[in-house]
Amino acid sequence: MTTVLEHDLIGRLAAGLPRSSSQINGLHESDAELVRLPGSDLVLALTTDALAEEIATGLYADPWLIGWMLVTVNASDLAAVGADPLGLLVCETLPPDADPEWIAALQRGIADAAVAHELPVLGGDTNAGAAPHLAATAVGLVRGRPLTRCGARPGDLLFASGPLGAGGAYALARLLAPGGGTTVPFRPTARLREGALLREVASACMDTSDGAIATMDELMTRNGVGLRIERSVEAWTDPAALSAANAAAIPPWFLHAGPHGEFELLFTVRPERVQALDNAAGAIGWPPLQLGSVTAEPGLVVAHAGGYRTLDATGIRNLFGECGGDPGRYLRELRGMLPGRH
Amino acid sequence: MTTVLEHDLIGRLAAGLPRSSSQINGLHESDAELVRLPGSDLVLALTTDALAEEIATGLYADPWLIGWMLVTVNASDLAAVGADPLGLLVCETLPPDADPEWIAALQRGIADAAVAHELPVLGGDTNAGAAPHLAATAVGLVRGRPLTRCGARPGDLLFASGPLGAGGAYALARLLAPGGGTTVPFRPTARLREGALLREVASACMDTSDGAIATMDELMTRNGVGLRIERSVEAWTDPAALSAANAAAIPPWFLHAGPHGEFELLFTVRPERVQALDNAAGAIGWPPLQLGSVTAEPGLVVAHAGGYRTLDATGIRNLFGECGGDPGRYLRELRGMLPGRH
Numbered sequence: 039m040t041t042v043l044e045h046d047l048i049g050r051l052a053a054g055l056p057r058s059s060s061q062i063n064g065l066h067e068s069d070a071e072l073v074r075l076p077g078s079d080l081v082l083a084l085t086t087d088a089l090a091e092e093i094a095t096g097l098y099a100d101p102w103l104i105g106w107m108l109v110t111v112n113a114s115d116l117a118a119v120g121a122d123p124l125g126l127l128v129c130e131t132l133p134p135d136a137d138p139e140w141i142a143a144l145q146r147g148i149a150d151a152a153v154a155h156e157l158p159v160l161g162g163d164t165n166a167g168a169a170p171h172l173a174a175t176a177v178g179l180v181r182g183r184p185l186t187r188c189g190a191r192p193g194d195l196l197f198a199s200g201p202l203g204a205g206g207a208y209a210l211a212r213l214l215a216p217g218g219g220t221t222v223p224f225r226p227t228a229r230l231r232e233g234a235l236l237r238e239v240a241s242a243c244m245d246t247s248d249g250a251i252a253t254m255d256e257l258m259t260r261n262g263v264g265l266r267i268e269r270s271v272e273a274w275t276d277p278a279a280l281s282a283a284n285a286a287a288i289p290p291w292f293l294h295a296g297p298h299g300e301f302e303l304l305f306t307v308r309p310e311r312v313q314a315l316d317n318a319a320g321a322i323g324w325p326p327l328q329l330g331s332v333t334a335e336p337g338l339v340v341a342h343a344g345g346y347r348t349l350d351a352t353g354i355r356n357l358f359g360e361c362g363g364d365p366g367r368y369l370r371e372l373r374g375m376l377p378g379r380h
Numbered sequence: 381m382t383t384v385l386e387h388d389l390i391g392r393l394a395a396g397l398p399r400s401s402s403q404i405n406g407l408h409e410s411d412a413e414l415v416r417l418p419g420s421d422l423v424l425a426l427t428t429d430a431l432a433e434e435i436a437t438g439l440y441a442d443p444w445l446i447g448w449m450l451v452t453v454n455a456s457d458l459a460a461v462g463a464d465p466l467g468l469l470v471c472e473t474l475p476p477d478a479d480p481e482w483i484a485a486l487q488r489g490i491a492d493a494a495v496a497h498e499l500p501v502l503g504g505d506t507n508a509g510a511a512p513h514l515a516a517t518a519v520g521l522v523r524g525r526p527l528t529r530c531g532a533r534p535g536d537l538l539f540a541s542g543p544l545g546a547g548g549a550y551a552l553a554r555l556l557a558p559g560g561g562t563t564v565p566f567r568p569t570a571r572l573r574e575g576a577l578l579r580e581v582a583s584a585c586m587d588t589s590d591g592a593i594a595t596m597d598e599l600m601t602r603n604g605v606g607l608r609i610e611r612s613v614e615a616w617t618d619p620a621a622l623s624a625a626n627a628a629a630i631p632p633w634f635l636h637a638g639p640h641g642e643f644e645l646l647f648t649v650r651p652e653r654v655q656a657l658d659n660a661a662g663a664i665g666w667p668p669l670q671l672g673s674v675t676a677e678p679g680l681v682v683a684h685a686g687g688y689r690t691l692d693a694t695g696i697r698n699l700f701g702e703c704g705g706d707p708g709r710y711l712r713e714l715r716g717m718l719p720g721r722h
Contacts, residue, residue, distance in 0.1 A: 048506055051472065051483075054491045058467050058500035071503040073466060075521065078420055086469040086517055090507035124415060125400050127428040129471070129515045130393065141393075149396045158400035161413040164390055165432035168511060173471045175428055175517040179417065 067260065068186035069118035069245055070178070081180040083121035087111045088129075088173035095363070097212050097298065101140045104172060105147020106225060111247060112176035113155040113228035114301040118245040120185040120237030121178025123155060123230060128162035131171040144172075155228055185233065190242040190261040190306040192334035197315075197326040198274055198302050199229045202250045203293035205300035207279035210288060213365045222282050226301040232324055236305055239315045243305040248355075249296020253304045254338055255351035264333040267340040271377075274327045276300070291340075291349075291376040292369070297358045306332055342377040350375055409602060410528035411460035411587055412520070423522040425463035429453045430515035437705070439554050439640065443482045446514060447489020448567060453589060454518035455497040455570035456643040460587040462527040462579030463520025465497060465572060470504035473513040486514075497570055527575065532584040532603040532648040534676040539657075539668045540616055540644050541571045544592045547642035548635035549621035555707045556628070564624050568643040574666055578647055581657045585647040590697075591638020595646045596680055597693035606675040609682040613719075616669045618642070633682075633691075633718040634711070639700050648674055684719040692717055 052065055062072040062081065070085040089108055092098045098107055109126060116123055128148060132141060152159050157176060208224035229245075236243055242261060246253045254265050271290045272280065279293050307315050319326050333339070338351040354375050361368040394407055404414040404423065412427040431450055434440045440449055451468060458465055470490060474483060494501050499518060550566035571587075578585055584603060588595045596607050613632045614622065621635050649657050661668050675681070680693040696717050703710040 051487055051506060054487060055501040056491065056494050058502060061502055071469065073502060075422065078422065080417065080420065084469055084502060084519060086471045087505050088471050088473060088507050088515070090473045090509045090513070094509060127413065127426055127517055129428045129430050131430060131432045131513060145393055145396060149398065152398050159397040160400060160403055160415060160426060163429050164393060165430050167432045167436060167513065171432070171473060171509065171513045173430070173515045175469055177424070177426060
């Protein structure tokens with residue numbers, strides 16, 4: 039099996055570090071770390087995520103969006119384990135000569151997202167540094183069994199919490215015209231309400247922060263299964279993202295090749311639990327999208343041009359890193375790995 | 381009252397951010413954030429601290445020490461609220477071309493400190509960036525009333541968990557001879573065991589991460605009281621730090637003027653609880669050092685040359701920042717604000 043490049047690094051960094059006997063999940067098994075609280079039936083969900091490359095590469099340039107995303111990427115990890123949000127710690131490293139208006143917009147973005155996600159800011163740390171570096175830690179509580187990436191079985195059905203591809207469309211627009219303002223709207227909200235509901239009905243769950251294909255690859259690897267995407271890509275791709283891709287002559291699958299996603303949830307449900315999903319989702323007016331099903335045969339098989347085609351999910355996932363940030367080379371090589379338009 | 385410069389910034393950043401109704405502490409009232417867990421008598425202690433300036437200025441250059449300190453600074457905040465450690469999240473931003481041996485030493489430092497503090501690494505995040513940026517979040521649990529910076533009353537006695545000044549001696553050595561290796565030993569261990577014990581006997585507590593005088597200033601401000609340091613500075617200054625200061629013709633008080641401390645605890649105890657402190661401390665073979673007492677009259681009054689002298693604690697605390705990192709100017713101006721040798 040081809041390895042995931044980012045996992046190599048994390049595995050090397052984690053080797054030799056002491057682990058906790060109260061921790062429920064192993065490395066890469068869930069979007070947030072899950073720790074059973076001694077002497078209680080509560081499980082603490084913890085996650086930390088920084089925006090470093092996203093700022094350095096100009097993917098996120100607007101300070102309000104940086105603040106919004108700092109909260110959202112962390113809230114999304116809580117959503118994927120079905121945790122109720124407790125709060126957020128914010129660790130801000132800012133240049134001493136940073137524009138006060140830039141900082142004010144950043145703080146507004148953090149505050150707006152904290153309110154939208156009902157994730158109060160508990161505290162944090164401030165530092166001076168040459169380049170802005172924003173990190174945050176989100177904390178949540180799970181009562182009962184948390185949701186993890188593990189638990190999908192052949193025969194389960196695969197769903198998305200909403201249309202996918204907005205993250206990819208946004209990133210491609212920034213990548214292809216980094217100077218010009220992008221017209222692809224991007225202001226995702228983490229699916230906390232949906233994640234809490236899925237805890238009762240889903241067999242496995244992960245957010246699409248790294249793009250849909252990377253998420254599918256991870257769910258397949260964690261569970262030793264394959265995925266068969268029976269619905270055509272147009273059926274579950276965000277309409278605005280699809281229009282933007284069409285206008286730029288980019289085939290729809292490119293929107294899902296990552297590594298920048300839209301913070302929706304991808305999850306699997308046992309066939310006998312689909313009605314429970316529909317009932318619970320209907321009660322909050324949320325329509326999950328069915329994409330396909332889990333197969334015993336490993337590999338990602340996708341509907342295309344009236345038939346099916348197998349994609350090299352791990353290869354696609356690693357490609358951006360392997361191209362060392364060269365957008366031309368990335369798109370050229372991607373073209374050979376993905377279905378075109380039809 | 382003169383304001384503390386760092387608090388200005390934090391206050392501005394925190395303004396407008398939504399707070400949690402489950403949070404026990406207000407801004408600056410405790411070393412870690414304290415959150416009551418709904419439906420339980422447990423209090424979660426959370427703290428996040430990054431090493432940014434410490435690396436950028438060369439204060440910490442040895443990668444093992446950087447890793448050790450990343451854990452220790454966060455563990456020390458848990459100690460100051462009397463929390464039992466649950467675990468740590470590590471957020472590492474590293475240059476893509478970082479020396480693998482440098483990274484390996486960093487990870488060893490993190491692992492060694494995690495073991496020493498019984499603070500398992502739960503997870504984290506890795507990013508690529510031009511300069512190394514290390515942040516961590518520590519999580520702990522408090523059963524019952526947590527310890528905060530608030531609660532000191534006139535008549536309470538002031539203690540330190542151990543001799544102070546090692547952090548100042550280390551920083552001064554690096555500041556005055558940044559290129560040469562320092563011979564001042566510095567490898568502090570957070571006072572987790574002592575903090576857990578103090579939860580039952582102390583009225584207020586704070587760690588000396590920012591130096592003893594800054595810590596005294598903060599305890600005075602939080603409690604609207606003064607402090608009278610009755611023991612001469614030589615009696616509670618770390619002997620190795622004192623020798624180094626003498627050799628460099630630096631008066632002992634300079635070791636405590638910050639902003640880099642040694643991660644001991646400064647705490648206050650009601651007179652009627654001192655025997656309980658002695659009993660509990662004796663049981664674990666720990667000798668707390670009495671420094672002085674809490675006064676109704678605001679201000680820091682210190683024993684010097686057979687008499688007493690008042691120090692401008694807030695002014696001393698702000699001086700390093702006001703000097704913009706110019707060590708010569710800092711030491712010159714400090715000389716006028718502190719007692720000399722006698």
